Amino acid sequence: MIERSDFPATSAVNKNYELSITELFKILINYKFFIIAFVALITFPGSYYVSNLPNVYQSTVIMSYSSDSSSKLLSVKSLFDTTLGEPYKVRQSLILLTTYGFLVSFIQEQNFKRKLFPDRFDQDKNQWLDKYKGEPSDIEAYELLFSMINWNMKSESRSNLVYLTIEWKDPKKMTYVSDLANDLVIELNNKMMNKKYRDTKIEIESLKEKLLESSVISINNDILDLIKIKTTGLIIHNSKGSFMFNILDPAIAPKNSLSKKVPMYTFILFLLSLVFSIFLTVIFNHIRSYRQDYN
16 A cells, blocks of 8 residues: 655655746756757847847827816817817727728829839839739728828826837838828818818708707707807817827937847847746756655
8 A cells, every 4th residue: 555655745845846046047057958958949040030130110199188177179079069079089080091082082182092002103204014913902002001000199197198109121112111101190180170161061050950940049049059159169160270189209210220139139038038047957957856755
């Protein structure tokens, strides 16, 4: 019969297993070839992969969206149904920025296909190359432009910021990156403003009809107040300045691509692989010691 005492006290082994600096150093010496091989296997292929990635240039425009502190924006805000919070409406606008209808309209108005597909257009002959089946479709242009756009919204106690980033791979036309970012914000402001202008005019006409139908003085006064507020909003529509977004820091042409950070990425890979290899060696050594005690 096997007694319980025949087995090693595993809990005692685990509990008393403490690793000093000297013991750690000995472990690293014993497993030095494994550590070197592991680090090299992770670092060199990773560095090679990163160095062969296509150059990507980024340009970011920083914006703020309307707050309640501005009387002008308060009046404009009265144009809308305020049952939803301001951040929610901003997110709706940013989602509009990436929709098919908005981007295709922007591409057509700005004649932007030539910039999106420079290799498929002959500048000298001013025509699309036949080997690429002529002019790219609207869907191709949309998918490419959509993949280039990235926005990030940050809500803070004193500032509501939106970061719109555009990525571009052609180093010869880096100015397109900054121009595209700034133009998209301007176009989005115009689209939102024109839409709300049309909607507000319809709402005013509807309120005027209700005013004629109602005979209750209190209700008529409320309707007149609403008409006044919305008419004021229409006047503000013709004023200068941004509507939904105010550009705080316009995008500028990038100087360096993201792939130029190869040394930084290589160092990160080296550091992570080194730490992980040391962790593995400690685990292996602990398992080995446990088996020796067990036997």
